[in-house]
Amino acid sequence: MTRKRAGLVALFGAALLALAVEPAAAAQIQDSTTDSLIWGLNMNLLYVAIPITVLVEGILIYTVWRFRNQEEALPTQENRRLEVTWTIATAIILLFVGVASYQVMASPYVTAEAGDQAALQEQDTELITVEAQRYGWTFYYNESSWDGQAEVTTRTDLKIPANQDVAFRVTSRDWLHAFHVPGLGLKSDAFPGQYNRLRTNAGNTGTYQLYCAEYCGSGHSQMLGTVEVVPQDEYEDWLAEQKSGGDSEGSSE
Known part of the structure; x- marks a missing residue:
């Protein structure tokens, strides 16, 4: 392999590794940290997938056109430099995909760890239990909710x-459902008697669509809801109002 070719491969590898580190090094909150990390990974993988697709399709089109009048296929000659080049390039691409994917999948905002309640409280995390049932949602707020005393x-x-x-525990009262908020990058199955965990940090206020993403019966299409992200002070005032109102179901029913 010539020095020039080796330099190009090294430069390509460095660029891929820089892109792989980008999600963790410069994660900017969009609608939520979860949404930002997932889309960041998706875009970085596209940076690799699109050039490779164009290159492969270009070679295929060229080959078909170049040898369109060839009556009989001829064996190709061995080219060690070419084999070494594409072996190294493949290794670099796989390394990039591995690093980029690991940094996102290892994030607690994408793959939430169970953790204990005391540790979550120390991190100033709002705890909410999400309970699915035919055909609706019930939400239990505050740190005591994970003790069954919302x-x-x-x-x-x-x-x-x-x-x-915000940390969620997702469960079901009857059978399988799925908690899905596309705008915040949140999705988790809801199993009876089990708890799946999600974690996020919403950066923009607004209202997001919530629905069940697992077919669960005749009322599945009507199993809708909303997630409203409000400023911290407004949220605290709302919680205080609900507590003092004496009606634990609040006004959102």
Whole structure:
């Protein structure tokens, strides 16, 4: 392999590794940290996939056109430099995909760790239990909710604070459902008697669509809800109002 070719391969590898580190080094909150990380990984993989696709298709089109009048296929000659080049390039691409994917999949905002309640409280994390049932949603708020003693409960509509970590426990009262909020990058199966965990930090206020992403029966298409992201002070005022109102179901039912 010539020095020039080796230099090009090394430069290509460095560029891929730089892109792989980008999601962790410069994660900017969009709609949520989860959404930002997932889309960042998706775009970085596209940076690799699109050039490779164009290159392969270009070679295929050239080959078909170049040898369109060839009556009989001829064996190709061995080219060690070419073999070494594409072996190294493949290794670099796989290394890039591995590093980029690991940094995103290892993030607690994408693959939430169970953790204990005390540790989550120390991290100033809002704890919410999401319970699915035929054909709707029930949400239990506050740190005590994970002890089965929620002070505030709403149905259908979920409210969370902006710019604060929020941890969800997702479960089901009857059979299989799936909690899905595409705008925030959140999705988790809901199993009876089990808890799946999600974690996010919403950066933008607004209302996001919530629905069940697992066919669960005749009322599946109507199993809708909303997730409203509000400023921290407004969220705290809302919680206090719900607690003092004496009606644990709140006004979101």
